Amino acid sequence: MTEMTIRPQHAAFEDAEDLGRNESANPTMGDIIAARFSRRGLMKGLLAVSAISATVSPLALFSAGRAEAAANAVFPFPEIEAGVDQTHHVAAGHDTGILIRWGDAVEADAPAFDPMHQTAAAQAKQFGYNNDFLGFIAIPGKDPAEHAVLVVNHEYTNRELMFPGIAVQEGKELKFQPLTKEIADIEIAAHGGSVLEIARAADGGWQVVKGSPLNRRITGETAMLVTGPAAGSDRLKTSADATGTRVAGMFNNCAGGVTPWGTWLSAEENVNNYFSGTLPEGHPETANHKRMGVPGSEYNWGDFHPRFDLASEPNEPNRFGWMVEIDPLDPTSTPKKRTALGRFKHEGGGPIVNGDGHVVVYMGDDQRFDYVYKFVTAGKFNPDDRAANMDLLDAGTLFVAKFNADGSTEWMPLVFGQGPLTAANGFASQADVVIEARRAADLLGATKMDRPEDIEVNAKTGSVYVMLTNNTKRKDDQTDAINPRADNAFGHIVEIVPAGGDHTATAAKWDILVKCGNPAKDGVGASFNPATTANGWFGMPDNCAVDPDGRLWISTDGNNFKATGRADGIWAMVTEGEGRGTGKHFFRVPVGAEMCGPVFSANGKAFFVAVQHPGEGGQEWPAFGRISTFDDPSTRWPDFKDGMPMRPSVVVITRPDGGKVGA
Numbered sequence: 001m002t003e004m005t006i007r008p009q010h011a012a013f014e015d016a017e018d019l020g021r022n023e024s025a026n027p028t029m030g031d032i033i034a035a036r037f038s039r040r041g042l043m044k045g046l047l048a049v050s051a052i053s054a055t056v057s058p059l060a061l062f063s064a065g066r067a068e069a070a071a072n073a074v075f076p077f078p079e080i081e082a083g084v085d086q087t088h089h090v091a092a093g094h095d096t097g098i099l100i101r102w103g104d105a106v107e108a109d110a111p112a113f114d115p116m117h118q119t120a121a122a123q124a125k126q127f128g129y130n131n132d133f134l135g136f137i138a139i140p141g142k143d144p145a146e147h148a149v150l151v152v153n154h155e156y157t158n159r160e161l162m163f164p165g166i167a168v169q170e171g172k173e174l175k176f177q178p179l180t181k182e183i184a185d186i187e188i189a190a191h192g193g194s195v196l197e198i199a200r201a202a203d204g205g206w207q208v209v210k211g212s213p214l215n216r217r218i219t220g221e222t223a224m225l226v227t228g229p230a231a232g233s234d235r236l237k238t239s240a241d242a243t244g245t246r247v248a249g250m251f252n253n254c255a256g257g258v259t260p261w262g263t264w265l266s267a268e269e270n271v272n273n274y275f276s277g278t279l280p281e282g283h284p285e286t287a288n289h290k291r292m293g294v295p296g297s298e299y300n301w302g303d304f305h306p307r308f309d310l311a312s313e314p315n316e317p318n319r320f321g322w323m324v325e326i327d328p329l330d331p332t333s334t335p336k337k338r339t340a341l342g343r344f345k346h347e348g349g350g351p352i353v354n355g356d357g358h359v360v361v362y363m364g365d366d367q368r369f370d371y372v373y374k375f376v377t378a379g380k381f382n383p384d385d386r387a388a389n390m391d392l393l394d395a396g397t398l399f400v401a402k403f404n405a406d407g408s409t410e411w412m413p414l415v416f417g418q419g420p421l422t423a424a425n426g427f428a429s430q431a432d433v434v435i436e437a438r439r440a441a442d443l444l445g446a447t448k449m450d451r452p453e454d455i456e457v458n459a460k461t462g463s464v465y466v467m468l469t470n471n472t473k474r475k476d477d478q479t480d481a482i483n484p485r486a487d488n489a490f491g492h493i494v495e496i497v498p499a500g501g502d503h504t505a506t507a508a509k510w511d512i513l514v515k516c517g518n519p520a521k522d523g524v525g526a527s528f529n530p531a532t533t534a535n536g537w538f539g540m541p542d543n544c545a546v547d548p549d550g551r552l553w554i555s556t557d558g559n560n561f562k563a564t565g566r567a568d569g570i571w572a573m574v575t576e577g578e579g580r581g582t583g584k585h586f587f588r589v590p591v592g593a594e595m596c597g598p599v600f601s602a603n604g605k606a607f608f609v610a611v612q613h614p615g616e617g618g619q620e621w622p623a624f625g626r627i628s629t630f631d632d633p634s635t636r637w638p639d640f641k642d643g644m645p646m647r648p649s650v651v652v653i654t655r656p657d658g659g660k661v662g663a
């Protein structure tokens with residue numbers, strides 16, 4: 001094998017966002033020149049009374065020109081200063097603790113972390129790399145104020161940060177040692193997820209319950225079942241699985257969700273990166289794989305494992321790109337890939353029980369010019385019988401969104417035999433529709449979005465928040481009402497309000513909550529509430545959380561020194577009243593890190609956040625000025641010990657006074 005020269009893996013992923021790009025002729029509504037008008041008036045009356053407005057002084061909320069007071073009434077914490085350094089920072093009045101780090105024991109018999117001599121067998125029992133989504137799940141019979149399960153996605157691996165001696169900088173790029181099977185196997189074991197039983201500690205923080213039988217690693221080798229319409233499809237059959245239903249592992253699990261019955265939805269995102277090689281000439285999956293960006297050829301595991309090599313296993317990619325449902329309360333349970341929810345680069349999963357008992361899961365497909373989806377279950381949630389809900393996600397209707405310039409939303413069903421989803425367009429069954437959900441959505445004329453990342457429902461108000469992180473490829477003639485900026489470097493947040501509060505309805509309203517970026521900078525076009533301080537604006541919204549009081553919190557990806565002069569972090573975002581659109585900076589990550597996974601405990605007194613790839617990059621930070629590697633890192637967060645690399649970790653934020661976070 002020859003040596004390869006590549007950039008740090010995350011930088012490569014940025015370019016990979018273009019792999020599988022949407023080349024359909026769908027309108028971006030560039031032809032709709034209709035002037036965008038504020039629809040706040042229309043939105044009024046649709047918004048239910050929120051918990052926030054009930055807890056805030058009416059005088060502060062409703063006095064004209066008192067936006068700052070209104071915002072501070074919702075989020076009273078003292079704002080932190082935006083910036084970049086080697087460690088994390090949180091608002092005064094809060095404590096932080098490191099809950100778990102890459103390499104820490106998850107399963108009871110995990111060996112101690114030895115980064116100089118890591119093995120796949122050790123990694124498969126230890127906390128994986130690049131913690132992303134976090135889900136807080138109550139344990140039946142235990143007080144969630146004291147005990148719970150935290151589920152964690154391990155999205156991807158940074159080879160240059162994980163392994164000693166593997167990469168050195170040459171010019172502006174890293175030169176890597178040849179990939180070995182040992183390295184590939186450690187990487188496969190560092191993907192997937194972790195289930196952790198956690199408990200409140202004597203000092204008021206939280207800790208992992210060591211040796212808990214619930215503690216479990218899910219890896220790229222964990223046996224999983226395929227369920228729903230694509231289960232057993234010929235297009236999912238491989239030489240290792242003649243049934244088309246049994247898959248090894250999950251990859252690139254980014255954001256996700258927690259179902260009302262306490263299972264974990266883990267979203268497979270950039271799965272194209274794991275496949276390499278060339279399909280046989282004229283293979284029927286050629287167009288399908290191209291639409292998903294397969295092969296992404298970032299990892300080259302196919303050098304050692306034929307399933308990642310398209311020439312050997314042309315159907316293997318169809319077994320990834322799904323929403324995976326995992327029962328964290330049963331460590332022997334088999335994770336299930338729920339194909340009814342469609343196959344694309346899944347990001348968030350925002351579930352809600354509708355008023356009539358049907359369950360709705362909102363989802364985004366994180367690619368430039370791809371779509372927002374929702375799934376509506378055929379069956380109804382049974383709050384008294386957990387087992388009765390366990391396969392609800394196998395039957396129902398997948399919809400894709402069309403956002404009109406007049407502020408209306410149409411949810412269009414992706415159902416085999418309806419509209420263009422017929423044999424004439426190459427669909428022979430619902431299996432084909434879900435496997436090629438992107439192409440089905442293209443044919444329906446869905447609205448091409450600016451990279452839909454996380455999506456969450458505010459259960460207090462019924463509003464749905466969609467993080468659109470950026471899209472620098474959108475041209476002037478491709479702008480539309482809901483994606484109004486060309487060269488959208490900083491992203492925006494969309495709010496969807498379902499018609500009549502009915503999440504199963506095919507109609508909804510939409511509005512832009514905020515266009516992100518520096519509002520003081522000409523040409524950016526940011527639209528934060530003027531009450532936002534110089535620290536309070538942000539760019540590239542990625543994940544979000546709604547706390548138990550219905551307050552929205554945003555985490556970002558991409559606020560590096562070059563783009564914004566500030567690290568990623570958490571910003572509070574006011575959604576109601578005079579302060580609507582005000583950002584307030586609460587937490588920031590160390591240099592090179594991305595902020596992921598924000599989730600609150602059930603009582604709002606603990607806030608868990610995931611610090612992903614601390615130290616990645618480095619060349620854009622003048623204080624370091626070169627590409628960060630295991631041997632030459634820009635930070636050694638969180639241990640700051642010689643010889644110990646930077647470690648992706650979960651941070652838990654609490655208050656010494658025992659109060660709610662963000663008070």
Ligand code: FEO
Nearest residue numbers: 254269347366453
């Ligand atoms: Fe994994 Fe779209 O972020």
Ligand code: CA
Nearest residue numbers: 254255453542
């Ligand atoms: Ca993301």
Ligand code: CA
Nearest residue numbers: 542557594596
């Ligand atoms: Ca992210």
